[in-house]
Amino acid sequence: MESSPFVVEVGDIVHQRTDAIVNAANSSLMGGGGVDGAIHRHGGPAILAECMEIRRTTHPEGLPPGQAVATSGGNLSCRWIIHTVGPVFRDPSQFDLLASCYHRSLLLAADLGARSISFPLVGAGVYGWPADLASRAAIDGAARALDEAAGLSEVRFVLYRDELAEVFRSELGRAPS
Numbered sequence: 001m002e003s004s005p006f007v008v009e010v011g012d013i014v015h016q017r018t019d020a021i022v023n024a025a026n027s028s029l030m031g032g033g034g035v036d037g038a039i040h041r042h043g044g045p046a047i048l049a050e051c052m053e054i055r056r057t058t059h060p061e062g063l064p065p066g067q068a069v070a071t072s073g074g075n076l077s078c079r080w081i082i083h084t085v086g087p088v089f090r091d092p093s094q095f096d097l098l099a100s101c102y103h104r105s106l107l108l109a110a111d112l113g114a115r116s117i118s119f120p121l122v123g124a125g126v127y128g129w130p131a132d133l134a135s136r137a138a139i140d141g142a143a144r145a146l147d148e149a150a151g152l153s154e155v156r157f158v159l160y161r162d163e164l165a166e167v168f169r170s171e172l173g174r175a176p177s
């Protein structure tokens with residue numbers, strides 16, 4: 001059996017050295033707090049300029065939850081930033097939409113030629129998803145994409161705190177192999 005491409009670590013997403021880094025954005029693509037704020041702060045104005053161009057051209061109404069778009073990495077050490085938007089948590093019925101963030105982000109990264117990618121725990125901050133459900137959605141969405149996409153050899157989940165990493169690892173342990 002091949003070894004798992006999943007890596008779990010505690011850290012800051014902006015310091016990852018993977019081909020792609022995923023941003024937990026909002027539909028406006030104009031920046032915000034949390035991961036989004038950190039990525040735009042460290043990545044510099046080129047990222048916002050590209051996001052504005054995406055809004056002007058392909059997504060004038062904003063990026064809907066569950067979808068993903070790419071920009072360059074600006075001053076970050078990645079080649080691409082994949083911006084995705086989690087649904088705001090109300091109840092678990094939007095689980096598939098949250099999983100879709102991972103699925104679509106991975107397929108887009110693979111299409112661009114990325115071999116490695118770092119994800120934050122999309123939806124688990126300002127958008128209010130409980131860590132266990134957010135972790136489950138991450139694992140399900142990413143696993144589904146890896147069944148479909150070739151070329152990605154490392155999928156890194158970067159959790160902000162030890163407690164989140166513990167929850168994530170326990171959900172990963174429950175995942176069907």
Ligand code: AR6
Nearest residue numbers: 012013024026032033034035036038123124125126127160
């Ligand atoms: N590196 C890794 N993880 C982080 C970092 C970081 N630098 N900063 C926060 N986290 P959030 P969301 C964790 O709120 O829930 C923004 O305003 C955080 O602890 O960034 O999808 C956007 O513009 C949590 O576990 O994303 C949207 O309006 C996880 O990353 C909204 O927040 C996600 O937290 C999106 O909310």
